[in-house]
Amino acid sequence: MPYGYNGKILRVDLTTGAMKTEEPGEIVYRTYLGGGGLASYYLLRELKPGIDPLSADNILIFASNVISGAPIAGMTRFTVAAKSPLTGAYGEAEAGGFWGPELKFAGFDAVIITGKAEKPSYLWINDGKAEIRSAEKIWGLETGPAQEMIREELREKRARVALIGPGGENLVRYACVVNELKHVNGRTGMGAVMGSKNLKAVAVRGTKKMEMHDPEKLREMSKNLTELISQHDPNKVLHKMGTSNLVVPLNNQGILPTHNFRTGFFAGAEKISGEQMVATILKGEESCYACSVRCKRAVEVSSGPYATSEKHKYGGPEYETLGSLGSLLCIDDLEAISKGNELCNRYTLDTISAGVAIGFAMECYEKGIITQADTEGIEFRFGNPEAMVKGIEWIALRRPGLGDLLADGVKIAAARIGKGSEKFSLHIKGQELPMHDPRGKVGLALSYAASPTGADHVRAPHDTAFQAPGSNMERIAPLGILEPIPARELGPRKARNFTYLQFIWSLYESLGVCNFVAGPVWALSLTRLVEVVQTITGWETSLWELMKVGERTVTMARIFNLREGFGRKDDTLPERLFEPLESGALQGVGIDHGEFEDLLTLYYEAMGWDPKDGVPTRGKLAELNLYWLDEFVKDRR
Numbered sequence: 115m116p117y118g119y120n121g122k123i124l125r126v127d128l129t130t131g132a133m134k135t136e137e138p139g140e141i142v143y144r145t146y147l148g149g150g151g152l153a154s155y156y157l158l159r160e161l162k163p164g165i166d167p168l169s170a171d172n173i174l175i176f177a178s179n180v181i182s183g184a185p186i187a188g189m190t191r192f193t194v195a196a197k198s199p200l201t202g203a204y205g206e207a208e209a210g211g212f213w214g215p216e217l218k219f220a221g222f223d224a225v226i227i228t229g230k231a232e233k234p235s236y237l238w239i240n241d242g243k244a245e246i247r248s249a250e251k252i253w254g255l256e257t258g259p260a261q262e263m264i265r266e267e268l269r270e271k272r273a274r275v276a277l278i279g280p281g282g283e284n285l286v287r288y289a290c291v292v293n294e295l296k297h298v299n300g301r302t303g304m305g306a307v308m309g310s311k312n313l314k315a316v317a318v319r320g321t322k323k324m325e326m327h328d329p330e331k332l333r334e335m336s337k338n339l340t341e342l343i344s345q346h347d348p349n350k351v352l353h354k355m356g357t358s359n360l361v362v363p364l365n366n367q368g369i370l371p372t373h374n375f376r377t378g379f380f381a382g383a384e385k386i387s388g389e390q391m392v393a394t395i396l397k398g399e400e401s402c403y404a405c406s407v408r409c410k411r412a413v414e415v416s417s418g419p420y421a422t423s424e425k426h427k428y429g430g431p432e433y434e435t436l437g438s439l440g441s442l443l444c445i446d447d448l449e450a451i452s453k454g455n456e457l458c459n460r461y462t463l464d465t466i467s468a469g470v471a472i473g474f475a476m477e478c479y480e481k482g483i484i485t486q487a488d489t490e491g492i493e494f495r496f497g498n499p500e501a502m503v504k505g506i507e508w509i510a511l512r513r514p515g516l517g518d519l520l521a522d523g524v525k526i527a528a529a530r531i532g533k534g535s536e537k538f539s540l541h542i543k544g545q546e547l548p549m550h551d552p553r554g555k556v557g558l559a560l561s562y563a564a565s566p567t568g569a570d571h572v573r574a575p576h577d578t579a580f581q582a583p584g585s586n587m588e589r590i591a592p593l594g595i596l597e598p599i600p601a602r603e604l605g606p607r608k609a610r611n612f613t614y615l616q617f618i619w620s621l622y623e624s625l626g627v628c629n630f631v632a633g634p635v636w637a638l639s640l641t642r643l644v645e646v647v648q649t650i651t652g653w654e655t656s657l658w659e660l661m662k663v664g665e666r667t668v669t670m671a672r673i674f675n676l677r678e679g680f681g682r683k684d685d686t687l688p689e690r691l692f693e694p695l696e697s698g699a700l701q702g703v704g705i706d707h708g709e710f711e712d713l714l715t716l717y718y719e720a721m722g723w724d725p726k727d728g729v730p731t732r733g734k735l736a737e738l739n740l741y742w743l744d745e746f747v748k749d750r751r
């Protein structure tokens with residue numbers, strides 16, 4: 115009997131309605147763990163290359179992992195994966211909340227969904243049983259009322275519901291999936307894949323108690339971790355301000371994305387900061403399953419044009435949203451940003467991509483490429499909160515004209531508009547840039563460029579975490595990284611750091627571990643994480659074995675993309691990031707083209723990939739026990 119996981123994966127064919135349970139065996143679980151590892155394993159085995167991501171041929175995977183559901187802080191996340199409609203590449207997004215553990219309690223570790231339902235449907239998984247139910251009455255509803263109706267229909271208030279709103283139904287290419295109305299699988303358009311399958315929601319409920327290998331020791335470890343979290347300064351800050359605590363420090367460092375990445379300094383930063391949120395609209399802190407950090411925000415704007423819904427049920431903006439709907443657009447109105455955040459959760463739009471799409475439109479407006487004739491008379495200028503809020507609605511509803519255009523993402527929008535607008539479309543592989551300017555932390559530039567999902571800020575820690583001696587350095591010492599490295603240094607030391615640390619970050623995604631409990635916040639050290647996995651699963655595992663899972667997962671995503679035609683030409687940055695920042699602490703600083711290309715070559719070589727196109731060597735595939743994938747890439751060498 116497995117400890118920590120069920121050993122069962124649910125398969126659902128929406129076209130035929132057939133369902134079955136698969137038991138892949140311990141070797142598969144130990145080789146891939148869950149999350150991104152398990153999802154990329156199944157996608158590579160079963161998804162045909164070249165398919166349309168919005169067709170019935172796409173495969174949608176909800177994957178928990180071998181440890182989620184254990185009663186310990188920060189081990190709660192789950193992955194939704196498929197071929198991305200935004201990038202055409204590997205698509206994956208993680209979310210916290212309660213849905214992942216609940217799936218485990220319902221008796222399954224993952225759900226693999228194929229085909230397309232004839233009519234709007236939702237999936238109900240309840241204590242080892244599953245059924246496909248009609249969603250015709252809830253299709254078209256925003257997430258709040260849809261979740262309520264599903265719970266009423268099932269007569270199960272405690273059902274955890276991962277669902278889409280109109281953004282997903284309307285196939286906005288960056289539609290997200292939301293659970294509990296506020297925990298979001300944000301990136302790469304997994305909500306659009308649900309919409310394309312006529313799948314409104316996956317509701318789960320379970321009462322199974324997961325068996326742990328050593329429950330006594332786990333209880334002790336959980337108690338210790340909770341105590342550590344209560345004394346750990348970074349966790350105290352997260353509890354008080356959430357990730358919104360980053361707005362002011364990043365602005366002071368000159369890397370708060372502002373004016374569509376033209377500068378890293380925003381004069382209105384304090385007005386949209388965590389401090390301001392605490393002083394005005396914050397109503398409380400919320401949490402994910404079993405986590406004492408409670409870093410999630412609950413905000414309420416009680417009146418005025420940006421009044422939010424009752425009982426702050428859609429949460430509150432985190433740092434990324436304060437950037438994408440705030441500083442990026444030069445908007446210093448915290449109430450409007452909170453409204454924008456709520457709308458994105460009601461409609462299921464990724465706030466990062468939505469903000470960057472609106473920033474693109476604002477710059478086009480500034481340059482006269484689009485005019486008030488395109489914006490229904492609204493001044494679509496930087497700093498106008500009305501344009502941001504309207505923009506979100508138009509995108510989600512694919513309103514003919516600007517909304518429909520921006521709903522396909524900035525890469526496609528710029529290709530359609532032309533007139534030089536490509537310069538303002540800030541994306542990598544089609545995915546819009548997150549709210550961290552890599553001109554001030556250049557290892558992040560490599561992380562953005564090499565990421566299989568397009569620009570993504572959680573593929574590895576940011577350089578600023580490891581530029582000074584101190585506790586962060588001690589935390590990565592078990593990897594043999596012993597020297598601090600300046601945030602703006604490019605070269606071999608940075609290539610080595612990124613190569614190793616991306617394995618750890620990839621491991622977190624396969625294990626559902628939260629970055630705000632493990633690194634880069636580090637209440638939980640790497641050594642302790644290994645102990646947690648041993649205690650839950652009973653495996654005599656090691657940091658070496660777990661890092662290899664991280665490396666295997668990164669390599670599988672690479673092969674997925676190579677198979678789809680991606681290569682070195684796609685591992686690049688938007689031209690704007692090579693240009694100097696216009697103001698702030700790093701005024702005049704850009705990324706050097708030649709140094710960046712050399713760093714990319716070093717990274718490929720460090721990975722055991724050929725430097726020409728980043729194709730893994732046969733030896734590397736053999737070493738990772740991935741030789742079965744050689745057939746997909748041998749012609750690319």
Ligand code: SF4
Nearest residue numbers: 402405407409628630
């Ligand atoms: S630290 Fe925050 S995001 Fe992470 S599990 Fe805890 S409450 Fe959720």
